[in-house]
Amino acid sequence: MIIIPLILIPIISFLLGILFSYEIRKIFARAQFRLGPLTSMYSELKPLLGTSRLIQPLYDILKLLYKESIIPKSANKTLFKISPWISFLLIFIASYFISYGGFTLLGNFELNIIFLIYLIVGVTLFWLIGAVASGSPWSEVGVRREAELMFTVEVTLVSSIFSIAILSNSLSIQKIVNHQLNSIPYIILNPIAAIAFIIGLLGKLHLKPFDIPDAEVEIVAGPFTEYSGKYLALLYTSKYFLTSILIGLFVDLFLAGGQILPPINPVNKIINFITFIILCLIMTFIISIINALAPRFRIDQAFKWMITRVWPISVLSIILSLIFVYIGVI
């Protein structure tokens, strides 16, 4: 029976990533009085994929697969080729850890949240390694920015995750979800941690105001500048995975994973899964609005802002959790 979630979960995760990326793009466009993704598909792929605009992000990847992968002369070829694959592999594994409305493979065992954090950090790290190996000055500046941003963002993200772990007294994602079913969603108990998580999520997904590493008017495409063709497709795929995993993680940690009914029969399970997706879409809507209405920070401003404003919030969220545990609300 393990084979079904083993195959199904990455597919679900990827499709959700495409859905959320579409929503981010669409709302970004609607906020600007544009129409957003509108496309016509390659005629030979039409019967396979249909003409829906929903999967525009998928078309983007498919288009890249048609293209030639150029490897710059100055690059360290082994690292340049292998690091997109490793980052893809890491995020692929990470997708098994999330609880999709109760449907999960590795969500149950203890300490899995620690694994997940390492995997998520690893993805960004291998993007950076590939970019450094490309030898382009644009990538170099992009990597410097990405590393600085990563330093501040990971702290926020991890401290927010840990404040939830403290509340539930558990390091397992499914157990955290189950805890919330017994008491109340943690977004009500610890909204500060939720805010810190959203800020971390914006930084992690390179949404405005934290799209500093791939600011196209300054440094072309930042770390991805020299990537093209299949390798770029791979990087985009891992980015879509990352989108769905982080948003799913938010719903799991703060909104009880969308489980409104006890998962005793298949109907309830399906309702839970749909609730999970709806909650994810609402969450995506919020970050899309922020993305549409903010300009980009400069890297030093972002760094300063994160340390002076957001880190205190992160610390506060942990303190809040500790107080709740101490007085025994949970």
Next chain:
Amino acid sequence: MIKLNEVLSELEKILSPNFKIVKLDMNGRHVYIETSVDKLIDAAKYLLSIDGRLIHITASDEGYKGLKLIHVYGLDHLCINSHIILQTYLSREHAVAPSISKITYQVLWAERETMELLGIKFDGHPDPRHIFLPHEWPDPVESKAEEWKPVKVGKKCVLPIGPYHPAMIEGGYFKVKVDGEEVIDVDIKVGFNHRGIMKLAERRSFWKDIFLVSRVCGICNTPHALTFTMAVEAIANITPSDRAQYIRTLLAELNRIHSHLLWLGVAGELIGFKTLLMWAWKIRENVQDCTELLTGNRVHMDAITISGVRRDINDQQIRKAREKLKDVKKEVEKLAEIVVSHGIVRARTEDIGILSLHDAKDGGAVGPTARASGWKMDVRKDNPYAAYSEEYTTWDIIVDEGKDVFARTIVRVKEILVSIDICLQCLDALKRISGPIKVEVKGFPEGEAIRKTEAPRGELLYYVASNGSNIPKTVRIRTPSYRNISALIFMLKGYSLADAPIIIGSVDPCFSCTDRVIIVDDKRGKKAILSYNEFMKGLALKKLEV
């Protein structure tokens, strides 16, 4: 305030015995003086010491008389309409003149352009490199080009911003040397789009030239056509009717509104605010519609002609245009509110790219760039043309003391509102005033004239000379971006690389009107020039050790 008579008498003392007033224009306010080459530096020193501006240096080929070197000094920001034009004849065989760029930075490019176009050598020019041609172009052409070799000065990373770069739609090449994120040196090469319009204009008739010069820049096409026309009218001694003047003002201001809105959008994109780009350009669509309503074209109006305008505006058009402009005004006010109150916009633009008043004067900044540095200078007030003078329309110059990118944004946003106000006044006046839109043109006598207008980006200068035929003898253009881009060097150094695009963007660079530029920091001794091939490689090179 200074008096032109006092300046002239002082100048006579300096230049004597070679002082000869050859022509007076604009009620005696444009003084053409013929003098000798050796006195030029003294004259420049004096005129700059009384806070004058050296607007342009150019030259024209006068046949057997030799080459005529023309220095155009502007005193109009001190004393209304005043210009002093120094002219010197140089022999064709030995065309050497002293360089003024040792005294003031602002003419660096103008002298290089003259060197390139007419072969006049400037003694003591700090940076006599090619301006239109590639740096490595052999001189003389028959000799072999030297191969470029990198000069090693420590370990600094060089990033090429341009000529093909997402931040710039047009071809300009900023070689930015960075230490980490900090910009420590800039080298600018422009001239990827040289079209030789000034030469082309000398081959066409006056009537055709209007359409040619409005193609210098697509965005500020009306000021180009208007300035050329005004210069020709000065030669032919024509005064257009009041109605034509109002229509000209209206069209020029519509041009300014759409140019500033376009700039606001681009600036938004440069700081990563794509939504601002889309909003600003959505408003701009209304202005384009208004332009289409009045002239039939959305961008290139082509409505101005010698002695007037080509199309009249009827009452129905006036009513529709008024409604459109009032909508635009409301939306611009809303947008301005967002820009001014947005925390991140302020964080990204405040205290960035500071251009002090001294640097603005030395670097020769013009237009909104100069006004944002606290320099009260506007051709529309200093040098009233069309319907800008007091008796036609009432309005104020927008000045800001901020000196940074935010100040330049504020100046432009406020200018949009002022422009809309002027447009509405013009529309009101057009309802009142009737009259012909054209007057008769009785040929073009021999003569020369300079005329200036305030293009959206700043002061635009035309020098036109006629030899009595229907083809101009000389046409010389000094575009505003020419000056503002050269002043960029004062703004870029010391700021972060992330700020470089918005600082470059903040002067509203228009490469198609600048078209032919290079600057190099002359304070630094060592510099390396990238050839085209080297540049193409440069993108892939890990680190250029320059």
